[in-house]
Amino acid sequence: MKTYTAIIERCPDTGLYVGFVPGFRGAHSQAETLDELNLNLQEVIAMLLEDGEPKLEAEFIGTQNIVIA
Numbered sequence: 001m002k003t004y005t006a007i008i009e010r011c012p013d014t015g016l017y018v019g020f021v022p023g024f025r026g027a028h029s030q031a032e033t034l035d036e037l038n039l040n041l042q043e044v045i046a047m048l049l050e051d052g053e054p055k056l057e058a059e060f061i062g063t064q065n066i067v068i069a
């Protein structure tokens with residue numbers, strides 16, 4: 001079992017949730033709910049892993065708040 005970190009955003013134009021795994025080419029999806037998005041991402045990642053474990057192009061480290069005065 002492997003765990004991947006996905007970044008989740010909401011599109012202001014469509015209202016859809018959009019998720020992607022940083023550095024994992026092709027690992028992205030969208031959905032109307034967070035639960036649906038999670039399932040979609042699981043399916044996409046499982047499909048991509050059929051070709052073998054990818055070499056990630058980046059590693060998720062975290063987020064930072066940037067304050068502009």
